[in-house]
Amino acid sequence: MTDSIPKGDAPPYSNDEWLKVESLDLEAQGVAHRADGMVVFIEGALPFEEVQFNQHRKKNNWAQGTVTAIRRESSQRVRPGCPHFGLHTGACGGCKMQHLDATAQVAVKQRALEDNLWHLGKVRPENMLRPLEGPAWHYRYRARLSVRHVVKKGTVLIGFHERKSRYLADMQVCPVLPAQVSDMLMPLRALIGSLDARETCPQIELACGDAPGTTTLGVIALVLRHLQPLSASDLQRLRDFAAAHAGVQWWLQPKGPETVRLLDEGGPALSYGLPEFGVTMPFKPTDFTQVNPHINRVLVGRALRLLDVRPDERVIDWFCGLGNFTLPLATRAREVLGIEGSDALVARATDNFQRNRPALPARGALAATRFVARDLFEMTPAMLVADGAADKWLVDPPREGAFALAKALAELNQQHGGRSDNWSPPARIVYVSCNPSTLARDAGLLVHEAGYRCSAAGVVNMFPHTAHVESIAVFDRA
Structure with a gap:
């Protein structure tokens, strides 16, 4: 094309x-x-x-x-696993690397991480961690699927946009989605086509949760964005679809994310488990959770092992979200502080902590933990000191990175090595990143101005077949 x-x-x-x-x-x-x-x-x-x-x-x-x-031809070239992938007219733009062997994809991302750290941050990790890998297919438990009724074609399209286009791809399957969801695409198209509101439903957001007491797929939450109120007959069509497809749970979104509600109360709650730590995380379908639950479980375990938290230590979890790392940290530390920019997420994380706090046969009660809301893109040295000293930090920012946090730490380091009567810098920082360029920028600050060395770094293949690079880096006080 x-x-x-x-x-x-x-x-x-x-x-x-x-x-x-x-x-x-x-x-x-x-x-x-x-x-x-x-x-x-x-x-x-x-x-x-x-x-x-x-x-x-x-x-x-x-x-x-x-x-x-x-x-x-390259020995690493493989046959794409999806019929909609390629350079042809109408090809789906959701994946970029299906023609490359999955192991080679990881090597490309590892090289990208190393190149960014050096060229942007002038940082070379002392050790490169073994990449974290998981299933290459059926891993994507979250997705935002566009919906369009195409009158000229007499059909409804549901899925991702075409490669380099504003048009939707004519997707009949999607092998990166769970198999049950991929198999549901054509029935979903028929369902939307049957609705009175087919012209005013622009999006379906997908969020999958675990079956109760397991780490296998259970709940398939479908959030229908509708610009006009749905008729009684349309609501019944949604109910009939859910009854015919195991695990489906309809949520309705008439306006912003705050308006999302269940179509019908009851049924299993949407949640995912971190069994290594005896923690279950309830969430709403529009909350931020990791796309790939298989990798997330492994990532949380690796992050805590790298942080090496001891029972007498205080830990701060920056950009804590729902508590994905905070609650596992509370199974290891003396005290944990979770800091997040959203008041709503702080409330949700607090509720998750209270639900998980009691002791279980496999672990004791969670350690003292509290959550606070803070604008993490406007951090200052004074704010950093006010949150108190911690032995270890875990940092998991969005794509924008943690520049203000790293800068505040660097400024404190210029003042008598950052130490005062009531504050000292953390001995170790584990930084989980979804953008290698902002990680490199922040790593440059931590290494060259804040008094740390980058002792290890490696990639996390959270999004196979895409260009997205997730990574993890360890910084030790020099």
Whole structure:
């Protein structure tokens, strides 16, 4: 497919030059150089392949195109697991790396992490951690699926957008979603097509929870965004669909996220378990939880082992959300403080703590834990001191990173090494990141200005087949 050409770019052309692909960028584009030295980004090409391409964009020092022929194929090239993946017209844009072996995808992400840490933060980890990997398929327990009634085609489309397009892909299956949900896509399309409100339902948000007492899929929460009130007959159609599909639970969202409510009360609660720590986390379908529960369980375990919390230590969990790390920390530490920017999430985390606090046969009662709301993007040294000293920190920010927090810590370090009569910096920080560039920026501050060394780092393949890089890094007080 030839993509549309942005205004001012060179017109498309193809030529007979064969290029050797040198590497892969995080958009899963092969990187090569033309004979004149210009760098070329080639969609569909993999490292060490010899390819021809159709150029559809050109700037002063780089060009972009799509592979048209492969003379020497990479040993890491595999057959995509989804019929909707590819470079063809109408291809789904949800995944970028299905043509690359899953293990090789992890190696690309590890290299991206190392490159970002060095080029942006001038930081080299002393040790590279073994990547965390899990199932490559059927892992995605959360998704925001667009819905569109296409009158000209006489059908309803549900899923992700086409590659580089505002149009929805005609998805009939999706192998990264749980198998039960993938099998439900066509019945869902038929359901929405039967609704009186089919023109005013733009989105279905998916959130899956565990079956009670297990870590297997149980509840399939479907949040229907509807711009107009639903008729009684439409509500009955939703109920009939739920009755015909095991585990389905309809939620309705007439306006913002705060308006989300269950269609019918009763049934199992939406939750996920962290069995290593004897913790169960209830959540609402619009709350932030990790997309991949298989990896999340392993990630929480690794983070706590790296933090190496002892029973006499106080720990702060920054950007704590619902308490995904806070409650497991409370099974190990003397005292835990969870800090989050949202009052609603603080209330939810507090409730989760109270539900899990009593002792179980497998563990004792959770340690003293409290949650506070704080604007973590406006942190100052004074605010940091006011929250009290802690032996260890766990930091799990959104994509924007934890710049204000790292900067406040760096500023305190400039003042007598950060120590005072009532405050001292943490001996160890474990930083969980969903953006390698902001991690690198913050790592530069921690290492070069806050008095830490980066003792370890590694990738977490939370999103197989996508360009998303999740990682974890350990900083020890130098």
